[in-house]
Amino acid sequence: MSRLNRQQNNGNGSGLWAGVIVLCIGLFIFLRKAGMDLPDWIFSWPMILVLVGFVMGAKSKFQGITWFIVTFVGCIFLVGEIVPMDWNIRRFLFPSIIMVVGVYMIGRATSRKQRYDEVMSDSSLNRDDFLQSTTIFSGTNKIILSKNFQGGNITTIFGGTELNFTQADIQGEAVLDITTLFGGVEIIVPSSWDVKLDVNTIFGGIEDKRNVPPVMPTNKVLVLRGSCTFGGVDLKSY
CATH class of the missing domain: 1.20.58 (Methane Monooxygenase Hydroxylase; Chain G, domain 1)
Structure with a gap:
């Protein structure tokens, strides 16, 4: 489709x-x-x-x-x-709700880290093809150069993360798991990539600012999954 x-x-x-x-x-x-x-x-x-x-x-x-x-x-x-x-x-209701969200994020992050460690334990895989980023009360700016990007996960809490994929490439489908709490994430992808959004938002938002190319089949698919709570995710292309 x-x-x-x-x-x-x-x-x-x-x-x-x-x-x-x-x-x-x-x-x-x-x-x-x-x-x-x-x-x-x-x-x-x-x-x-x-x-x-x-x-x-x-x-x-x-x-x-x-x-x-x-x-x-x-x-x-x-x-x-x-x-x-x-x-x-x-x-005490509001801080209790924040703590519930925090416990959920900790459990989610722990599960993702276990999966990431399992992937990294495979010596046949290139670590540069996977992304692991955690930003808390700070900012992160990364340029991904992998020509066979296979996915990863990023966590942003009270901070900002910028990921630039314009010099990267995908062979098939890659899944990027996002967790954002009181923060912002900006993702820049090549205009030839297809991006599927599966990010749940709670008092947050996702803004797609891509320059949409002519509709054509592509085998380069980036899937964005995760949650955005009291924050924002911007998707751009060049």
Whole structure:
């Protein structure tokens, strides 16, 4: 399937779920205007967050943890709307949520490091074809020169990471795993590469700034996977 068709399909899917959310909100408002006694928490922002988390889960077939975190955050604050809570308890909710995200990231990073160490233990592989980068409270700028890039993982926490692949090459498909928390990642790829985005965002965003070339089959595919929480990922091409 061409890049253009994939973008159209992704856009249609996103539009469908957005329409479902708007329809539900409109239905609740209609029922309330019709005189039904609906509780105020139905129209609260935590309820919207729960709906968004459920939609994210449905789109990903409830795989991964991003949808769960969004739903969990919404449920925590929704309980506060339904059952009055003392402020001394509610003030600990946000740091507790941050700690849950942190535990998830630690577990994810540990699992990725184990896989990376297994790959590196294979003497037949070239270490330069794999990328391992961790940036915390700092900045990282790397130019990848591998002519057979095979993937890797990057972690950015309270910092920035810039990866330049314009002098690199891919033979087939390579997977780059991204974890971003309160940080930014900029990835520059050759315009001839096809890039598949599979990054879950929580209060973050992904911006595709590539100069899209004419639609044509290509065997050079970079897959971006992972999560972006309170941060941003920019994708560019030259």
